[in-house]
Amino acid sequence: MDPSAALAMGVIVGLASTCVQSVGLTLQRKSHMLEDEKIDESDRRPPFKRRRWQIGMLLFLVANIIGSTIQIVALPLPLLSTLQASGLVFNSILASLLLKEPWTWRTVYGTVLVAAGAVLISYFSAMPEPSHTLQQLLVLLAKPSFLVWFILSLVFVAAVLVMTFCLRYLPGHRRETARISLVNGMAFGLVSGVLSAHALLLAKSAVELVVRSLTHKENQFKTFEPWLLLLAFLFLSLSQLYYLHLGLKLISTSVLYPFVFCIYNIVAILDGLIYFQQMDRLPPLSAGLIALGTVLLLAGVLALSWRLQDDDEDGEHHIVNKAEIPQTLIAPGMG
Structure with a gap:
């Protein structure tokens, strides 16, 4: 073509x-x-x-x-990263059109910050990876640095899930506030982002084995290890979809998806650098711009969540005045 x-x-x-x-x-x-x-x-x-x-x-x-x-x-990479950011803009627009969320100045600058941060993260985080054989991939998987990173990330995910479990057992009037829904939704989004990044790493490894099997006429799937790799990939992929689903039950896509996008990219960067032993390949300037993109994206997510908080507080004050209930009984919510 x-x-x-x-x-x-x-x-x-x-x-x-x-x-x-x-x-x-x-x-x-x-x-x-x-x-x-x-x-x-x-x-x-x-x-x-x-x-x-x-x-x-x-x-x-x-x-x-x-x-x-x-x-x-x-x-090419510049266009690809820009198009990825456009998806975050579509999320904000569709949230206002289909979910009837308010379109305010916070929506505008929050969306702009999210898109700018996404472009920086996507553009400066992509690095080409060399091809590997099965034995080389297994050696990389067994490296202490990667094992420590991978295990610690899963322990962190488990701790986040324990936190969400504990929040479910708060007293009923506190458990159902919009603020708790926001915390739980963001927690599920964080878990989804981490697991999807790990799934991407395993997918890259599996694709490498398939490509090498086809191009070099060397079947890399003769032993059980590659099949375990595929099973782990499927497990992580389905798990991240499940936790994304749980997050969508609690908070808006305009807040959740940019946050998941940010976590996913940051963890994917660290996965690649640690797994492929390439910590020295990320230039300081690129690292700084990725950090700047992360700050911008999270600031945009914060602005979008504040927009929803303002709307929730207006609704809560309306309910308070109508029912003549003391305002101190209702906690201002986010979400």
Whole structure:
């Protein structure tokens, strides 16, 4: 295919896939919101029985698998990182259109900060990786530095999940506040981001083995280790989807998805640097710009969550005045 035609196709597919992915996430969030509005819990259906959630999940998976594959093949890095950031902008727009979230100045500058931070993180974090054989990958997996990093990250994930478990057993009036929902939703997003980054690392390793098997005519799947690698990848992939689903039940896509994007990229960077023994390959300038991008993105997420806090407080004050309940009994919420 002509390079210019391939570039045009990549841009079109990239914009379409990021938009479709955002629509999928927003539909899942909308499905959870509509179900939570049902007063009688016996009327609430599990997600897999809801048509809106099914469509949203299908759109999300198709956009990720097909769209990402075409983009990686057809687009140069600067365009790829910009298109990834456009997905975060679509999230904010769709949250206002489909979820009826307020569009304020905080939405505008929060979205701009999120997009700018995403571009910096995506652009300066990508580094080409050399090809490896199965034995080389196993040696890298057994390196003490990687084992310590991997185990500590999983311990951290377990600690976060324990925290969310404890928050479920707060007194009822505190457990159901928007602030607690925000904390739990962000915690699930953090877990999803960490696990998806680890899944990406295993996917890269598995793809390397497949490519080497095809190009070098050397079957790398004769032993059980590569199959364990694939099983671990599937487990982490399904786990990160599950925790992303839990996060979507609690907080808006305009807050959750940028946060997951940030955590995912940071952990993926560390995974690559530690796993492939390449800590010296990241220039100080790139590291500084990645850090700046992280700060900008998190500042944007904070602005978007403040926007929702303002809306929640207005709603709570309206309820207080209508029911004539002392204001001290209601905690201002976020979410």
